[in-house]
Amino acid sequence: MNNRKSLLTTGTFLLALSAASVFLCSQSAYAAAGIFGQGEPARLEDLPAGDFRQSLESLPAPARQRALSWLQVLEFPAQDLQYLQVDKQGSIYYADTFDTSTATRAQPQGAGVSLPAGVNAGNVFKLHSSRGAGHTVFVDFDGGVVAETAWNETTGVPTWKPRAYDTDGDADSFSTAEIEAMVEIWQRIADDFAPFDVDVTTEDPGKIGSNTGWVLVTHSEAGSKHPLPAPSAGGVAYFNTFSYSHARYFSPVFVYYNNLNSPAAIAHAASHEMGHNLSLSHDGNTGPAGSHGAAIKNWAPVMGLAQTAPVTQWSRGKYRGANNSQDDLGILTGTLGLRRDDHEDSRFGTGTPLEIDGRGRIQAGNPATVLNERRPVNGGVIEERDDVDVFVFTAGAGTVDIMVAPGVRYGSSLDIDAVLYDAAGKKLAENNQRNDSTAKLRVKVPGGRYILEVKGVGDTSVPDSDYGSIGQFLISGSVPASGKQGVAWKTAP
Numbered sequence: 139m140n141n142r143k144s145l146l147t148t149g150t151f152l153l154a155l156s157a158a159s160v161f162l163c164s165q166s167a168y169a170a171a172g173i174f175g176q177g178e179p180a181r182l183e184d185l186p187a188g189d190f191r192q193s194l195e196s197l198p199a200p201a202r203q204r205a206l207s208w209l210q211v212l213e214f215p216a217q218d219l220q221y222l223q224v225d226k227q228g229s230i231y232y233a234d235t236f237d238t239s240t241a242t243r244a245q246p247q248g249a250g251v252s253l254p255a256g257v258n259a260g261n262v263f264k265l266h267s268s269r270g271a272g273h274t275v276f277v278d279f280d281g282g283v284v285a286e287t288a289w290n291e292t293t294g295v296p297t298w299k300p301r302a303y304d305t306d307g308d309a310d311s312f313s314t315a316e317i318e319a320m321v322e323i324w325q326r327i328a329d330d331f332a333p334f335d336v337d338v339t340t341e342d343p344g345k346i347g348s349n350t351g352w353v354l355v356t357h358s359e360a361g362s363k364h365p366l367p368a369p370s371a372g373g374v375a376y377f378n379t380f381s382y383s384h385a386r387y388f389s390p391v392f393v394y395y396n397n398l399n400s401p402a403a404i405a406h407a408a409s410h411e412m413g414h415n416l417s418l419s420h421d422g423n424t425g426p427a428g429s430h431g432a433a434i435k436n437w438a439p440v441m442g443l444a445q446t447a448p449v450t451q452w453s454r455g456k457y458r459g460a461n462n463s464q465d466d467l468g469i470l471t472g473t474l475g476l477r478r479d480d481h482e483d484s485r486f487g488t489g490t491p492l493e494i495d496g497r498g499r500i501q502a503g504n505p506a507t508v509l510n511e512r513r514p515v516n517g518g519v520i521e522e523r524d525d526v527d528v529f530v531f532t533a534g535a536g537t538v539d540i541m542v543a544p545g546v547r548y549g550s551s552l553d554i555d556a557v558l559y560d561a562a563g564k565k566l567a568e569n570n571q572r573n574d575s576t577a578k579l580r581v582k583v584p585g586g587r588y589i590l591e592v593k594g595v596g597d598t599s600v601p602d603s604d605y606g607s608i609g610q611f612l613i614s615g616s617v618p619a620s621g622k623q624g625v626a627w628k629t630a631p
Contacts, residue, residue, distance in 0.1 A: 172215055172216040172217075172461065173213060173214070173215055173216070173462070174209060174210075174212075174213070174214055174215075174216065175209070175210065175211060175212050175213035175214060176210075176211075176213065177210050178210065179206065179209060179210070180210070181206075182194055182195060182202070182206065185219065186216065186219065188219060188220075189220075190219045190220075190222050190223070190224070191219075193223070193224050194206070194224055197224065197226065197228060200228070201226060201227055201228035202228060203228070204227065204228030204229070205224050205228035205229070205230060208228065208229065208230045208377070208378075209230060211378075212230070212377055212378055212417060212419070213419060213462075213464055214419035214420070214462075215419065215420065215422060215461045215462045217420065217422050217461060218232075218419055218420050218422075221233060221234050221235075221420070222377075223368065225288060225291075225292035226291075226292045227288065227291065227292060229288055229292070229376060229388070230376070230377045231367075231374060231375060231376040231377060231414075232373075232374065232375055232377060232411070232414045233367070233368035233371040233373075233374050234371055234372055234373045234374070234407070234410065234411070234443060235370070235371055235372055235397075235443070236372040236373070236398065236403060236406070236407055236410075236443050236444070237443055237444040256504075257317060257318075257321050258317060259311070259312050259317060262279075262312070262317050262320055262321060262340060263279070263280060263340045263341055263342070264340065264341045265321070265324050265339060265340040265341070266337055266338075266339045266341065267324075267328035267331070267332065267336075267337055267338040267339065268335075268336065268337040268338070268477060269337060270337070271335050271336050271337040271477070272335045272336070272349065272474075272475060273334070273335060273336040273337070273349045273350070273351075273381075273473075273474050273475075274336065274337050274338075274339060274343055274349065274350040274351070275327065275331060275336055275337070275338045275339070275350075275351040275353060275412060276339055276340075276341075276342065276343055276346070276350060276351065276352050276353065277323065277324050277327060277338060277339070277340050277353045277355065277408065278340075278342070278352060278353060278354045278355065278356075278390070279302060279303040279320050279323075279340060279355050280302045280303070281299065281300045281301050281302040281356060281361070282299070282300060282342075282354075283297060283298070283299055284297070284298040284299075284300060284354070284360075284366075284390065285297040285298070286387075287386075287387055287388070287389060287390075288376065288387055288388050289366075289367050292367075293364075293367060295364045298360040298361075298364060298366060299360055299361040300354055300356035300357070300360050300361065300366065301356050301357040301359075301360065301361050302356070303316060303319075303320060303355055303356070303395060304316070304357070305319065305395070319401045320340070322401040322402075322405070322546075323355065323401045323404050323405045323408065324338065324340055324405075325405075325545065325546055326401070326402065326405035326406070326409070326546050326549055327353075327405050327408050327409050327412075328545075328610075329544070329545045329546045329550060329551055329552075329609050329610050330405075330409040330440060330450075330452075330551055330609070331409070331412075331474075332477070332519050332545070332551075332608075332609050332610045333476060333477060333519060333520070333521040333522065333608045333609065334470055334471065334474040334475065334476060334477060335474055335475040335476060335477050336474050336477075346385070346386040346389050346390075347385070347386065348380075348381055348382060348383055348385045348386075349380075349381060349385075350385070351380055351385075351389070351391065351412050351415055351416075352389040352390035352391065353390065353391045353393060353408045353411065353412060354390040354391065354392055354393065355393045355395055355404060355408065356392065356393070356394065356395070357394065357395065357396050358370070358371075358392075358394040358396055358397060366392055366394070367392060368392075369394070370397065371392075371394065371397065372393070372394060372397045372398050372403070372407045373391065373392065373393045373394070373407040373408070373410060373411040374391070374392040374394075374411070375391040375392070375411035375412070375414040375415050376388040376414070376415065377414050377415075377417065377419075378414075378415070378416075378417035379415050380412075380415040380416045380417075380473065381473055385415075388415075391408070391411040391412055391414075391415060392411075393407045393408045393411060402548060402549050405549070406440070406450065406549065409440050410440055410441060410442075410443075413440060413441050413466070416469065416470060416473055416474075417469055417473075418441050418464065418466055418469060418470075419441070419462060419464060420441055420442065420443065420462065421439035421440075421441040421442050421453045421455060421460065421461075421462050421464075421466075422442065422443075422460075422461045422462065423459040423460065423461060424459050424460070424461045436448050436449055436573055436597060437449050437450075437451065437457070437597050437603060438450050439451065439452070439453040439457070439606075440452050440453070440466070440551075440606075441453065441462075441466065448548055448549065448550070448573075448574070448575055449549075449550060449551070449552075449553050449575050449597065449607075450549050450550075450551065451551050451603065451605070451606025451607060451608075452466035452467050452470065452551070452605075452606040452608075453466055453603075453605070453606055454466060454467070454468075454605055454606075456603065456605065457603065466606070467605065467606065467608075476521050476522065477519065477521055479521060479525065480513055480514055480518045480519055480521075480527070481513065481518050481527035481528060481529070482527075482528050483525065483526045483527070483528065484526075484528065485526075485528050485559055485563065485589045485591055486563070487528065488530075489528040489529055489530035489589060490513060490518075490527075490528065490529050490530070491529070491530055491531065492516060492529050492530070492531040492590070492613065493515050493516055494531060494617060496619060497616075497619055498533070498534075498616050498617045498618055498619035498620075499615075499616050500516055500540065500613055500614050500615045500616060500617065501516060501614065502516055502517065502543070502612040502613060502614035503515045503516045503517040503612055503613075516612065516613045516614070517545075517610065517611055517612040517613055518592070518610070518611060519608075519609065519610050519611075520552055520592070520593060520594045520607070520608045520609060520611065521608060522608060523594060523604050523605055523606075523607060523608065525593065525594075525608070526591055526592070526593045527591075527592045527593070527611075528589060528590070528591055528592075529589070529590040529591075529592070529613070530587065530588070530589055530590070531587070531588055531590070531617060532586070532587050532588075532620050533583060533585065533586065533588060533617040533618050533619075533620055534585045534617075534618035534619055534620040535583070535584050535585045535618055536582065536583070536617075536618030537580060537581070537582050537583075537618065538558065538579060538580070538581055538582075538583050538588070538615075538616075538617045538618070539579070539580050539615045539616050539617070540556070540558070540578070540579045540580075540590065540613065540614075540615035540616075540617070541576060541577070541578050541579075541613070541614050541615050542554050542556045542576065542577045542578075542579075542590075542592050542611055542612070542613050543575075543576045543611065543612055543614070544575050544576065544609060544610065544611055544612075545609060545610030545611060545612060546610075550575050550609060551606060551607070551608055551609035552575065552594050552607055552608060552609035552610065552611055553570070553575045553594060553595055553596065553597060553603075553604075553607045554570065554575060554576060554577040554592060554593075554594065554595070554611055555568065555569070555570040555577055555592075555593050555594070555595040556568070556569055556570075556577035556578075556579055556590065556591070556592055557590070557591040558579050558581060558588060558589070558590055558591075559588065559589040559591065560583070560586060560587075560588060560589075561586055561587040561588070561589070563589075566581055566583065566588075567579045567580075567581040570595050577592075579615075583618075585618070585620060588617075590613070592611060592613075594607030594608055594609075595607055
């Protein structure tokens with residue numbers, strides 16, 4: 139890409155932002171409440187004294203005005219100033235340090251399913267969560283070239299050759315452990331973005347366009363020995379660039395695996411930094427500086443800086459001590475759109491037949507392929523907080539034993555509630571396990587037809603947290619064999 143053309147596009151974009159904010163007055167209620175954007179800061183003097191303000195003041199006047207224009211339209215809490223950076227052109231980016239101290243804690247019993255089977259060195263770079271989607275997030279593990287981008291322009295390094303993901307010191311091949319880690323990272327990111335019209339893929343799309351996000355998982359020191367931007371950070375990303383014509387110029391998002399201590403932390407950083415590309419700021423707490431996104435019991439926000447909980451969700455700041463009421467899902471849906479609803483919502487409709495073998499066993503779908511199915515087998519996606527997915531099955535007399543688990547083992551977005559009804563609509567059992575995002579149903583039933591209802595719920599310790607309880611789930615277990623499994627049926631309301 140031609141840098142001169144990129145800078146012209148970027149300048150035009152920022153001047154438009156500046157013009158849109160001229161009518162807004164200084165010292166608004168936003169700034170008074172510690173939230174910037176909506177015309178604030180109107181002047182650099184409106185920012186608290188500190189390193190970020192000094193960086194802005196040191197810029198030439200045109201770049202300083204670009205930076206100010208950028209800040210005026212991007213909603214962010216004052217605490218974010220310690221993570222915000224400005225390049226020499228006046229473009230704003232985040233350099234985030236993540237709290238990974240508890241990211242490797244033991245996973246709760248039954249919190250999910252095993253990693254997808256059949257993934258190896260030959261196909262690990264061909265994983266897709268939703269082929270044909272309108273948007274793409276490319277998770278790049280095998281290095282490459284970064285040139286003709288804002289990162290190159292502002293650092294004066296014309297070309298980087300970032301390293302491939304390498305945790306065993308052998309840069310020439312990928313070990314089984316590295317392949318499994320890459321699959322897990324991809325799967326966790328795919329789960330975060332599962333409700334949206336976006337394909338999270340490890341396959342190089344060949345071109346980074348306006349609707350493609352590029353997440354480069356690499357070492358902070360490139361193969362050329364030149365450190366990549368903000369090399370001490372865990373993740374680095376420009377703010378609010380996705381879907382604009384200049385998106386390629388402000389790519390990639392960098393995620394430095396050497397500064398993160400687990401696949402869980404790497405995946406969290408990747409989703410978080412893509413959130414910044416999509417104009418999301420930090421979800422933190424009103425406590426001391428640096429207390430961003432501290433986990434609340436079993437829950438933490440994706441846009442927080444702590445990866446400490448079995449459930450991590452997009453948020454709108456309804457948890458205790460929140461410092462940011464930004465509507466994450468509204469912004470993501472507005473930019474990405476939602477994926478098509480995959481299962482019927484009403485238990486009085488046809489429902490989706492569970493696939494059950496002749497011995498009554500329900501085999502969970504493969505998490506590497508479920509998201510690509512228009513109507514997934516023994517699984518699906520809760521796309522919105524009000525979405526309910528309904529399944530039907532026939533069973534003989536005996537014990538129904540069903541587990542509905544999120545698509546990832548730990549750090550899922552979906553906290554599941556499962557309900558079993560008989561053919562007349564009478565509730566027989568319901569489960570939403572405390573301290574576990576998995577739901578389990580075990581109940582004795584007479585032979586007949588049954589309805590399984592799956593939905594997302596919230597944690598009572600986080601008011602209204604079902605807001606972000608969305609994502610992928612898989613169904614497994616067993617039912618008493620009847621010889622009529624998998625038959626679609628309909629019952630009157």
